[in-house]
Amino acid sequence: MAEASSDIDGATSGLAVSTRGVTKAYDNGVMALGPLDLDVRKGEFVALLGPSGCGKSTALRLIAGLAAPTSGTVEVSHHEGETQLGPRPGLRIGFVFQEPTLMPWTSVRENVRLPLKLAHAPAAEADARVDEALARVGLTEFADSYPRQLSGGMKMRVSLARALVTDPDILLMDEPFAALDEITRFRLNNDLLALWRNLRKTVIFVTHSVFESVYLAQRVLVMTERPGRIGAEIKIEAPEPRGEEFRTSAEYAHFCREVSAALAPSYSGQSAL
Amino acid sequence: MRYVRILLPIVVLAVGTALWELVVRLNNIPPYVLPGPMAVFSTLVSDWPVLSQSLLTTLLTTLEGFCAAAVGGVGLALLFNQSKWLEYSLFPYAVILQVTPVIAIAPLLLIYLPQQTAVIVCAWIVGFFPVLSNTTLGLNSVDRNLAGLFQLYGASRMQTLRLLKLPSALPYILGGLRIAGGLSLIGAVVAEIAAGTAGAGSGLAYRIAESGYRLNIPRMFAALLLLSVAGIVIYGLLALISHLVLRRWHESALGKEN
Secondary structure, three states, X not given: OOOOOOOOOOOXXXXXXXXXXXXXXXXXXXXXXXXXXXXXXXXXXXXXXXXXXOOHHHHHXXXXXXXXXXXXXXXXXXXXXXXXXXXXXXHOEEEEOOOOOOOOOOOHHHHHHHHHHHOOOOHHHHHHHHHHHHHHXXXXXXXXXXXXXXXXHHHHHHHHHHHHXXXXXXXXXXXXXXXXXXXXXXXXXXXXXXXXXXXXXXXXXXXXXXXHHHHHOOEEEEEOOOOEOEEEEXXXXXXXXXXXXXXXXXXXXXHHHHHHHHHHHHHOOOOOO | OHHHHHHHHHHHHHHHHHHHHHHHHHOOOOOXXXXXXXXXXXXXXXXXXXXXXHHXXXXXXXXXXXXXXXXHHHHHHHHHHHOHHHHHHHHHHHHHHHHOOHHHXXXXXXXXXXXXXXXXXXXXXXXXXXXXXXXXXXXXXXXXHHHHHHHHOOOOHHHHHHHHHHHHHHHHHHHHXXXXXXXXXXXXXXXXXXXXXXXXXXXXXXHHHHHHHOOOHHHHHHHHHHHHHHHHHHHHHHHHHHHHHHOOOOHHHOOXXX
């Protein structure tokens, strides 16, 4: 199999994430993932697309350092500029889970503040950052609400604000909008794209939706069935900024068809279950 | 509907008490066999100086046993959570302590410990286990992704404990405390009964035993009534505290309409 990253190696101004021969086996010996060779450039928006159980979430957890690979290496670029919050890996990486994963016992503000609190950030700086992050996701007026008082989409925004509050270089998103209704999902897709255009973070976005991956990403990496590898890479060269008109364009439909076709082999010979 | 739920038990109580009084009066049952509710009540009033003193003693013992159970249960659970070795080594003995009937342990404790201490230890033995097992359950029920998040942000053990594990476990801990409250009272009573004839104790259970020997049946009933009321008040207080602590966020304390 060709390396997914073959054609970006030369053109890099710097890689944000680079994995080489990464595999992950379950305790019972079953291979869940790999070998995975993945390069993501700084500031790039990459979608990892694949059927459920193909190990794409595992890949994300390996990149985040939440799990150790069975073999291979994961490299994550270091923070540029001043690091007043210390060298913790978590401050370079923001993680958004499929569920909002909020602490129900405390307010939205305290939930967003958590990463700064864990890093012992000075209170004044933390306050400013929390306010800024909440403003970015449009939740300023809900700062003192409790998570249970919010809708699913709003909870996801809180989760996003929490990931952004440390100003990470890399944003890892594990099917963050999969549990939301379509209307909310579309809106959050647009918000995420706007955030990405403004902040130019590196985003690795795991999804099982062809349409979502094409709409959001600059590059869609299609993963195969377990053990998950990168089976195909499709560049989505669409004019920026993308918006609702892109979602209804012929170009969009063309890309979706291409990605779907690339995804098809990974389902071959197996039922959906 | 709400009023009915309050009203019905009161009606049952009133009818039951009236029937009891009626049976006693119609059959001319002497008070040393079965006192009517009126006789019990008047004994409660006339013996109040003695009974209130005993009530206070029992409540104090219960409180001390309860505090020991709360601190011991939560503390042990935290230790177990930090060290699997410690958990594997000690947990079986916590279970053994729990399944051995306290009424059988009490006489032994009374031999080796000063009476007051023995009574508190009894209250502790029956009270600590639900706190321990509930807290352990709570500490192990932490949301896996939240735990991952704490790991990602490099949280220290103390931070994880203070900011994640304890708040997650809080509803479970409070549930354990609610059970422990009633059990501490039982433990205290059991120990008092076991110590009863030894003399020095003046708790309510001791009064019940003493009144039994003296055939002062109305006072037995009066003391029993006070014990029941004490149990209800303890449970109610703990339920109230639990509600107040959790009302902002936990499902159990939220109204049904949410």
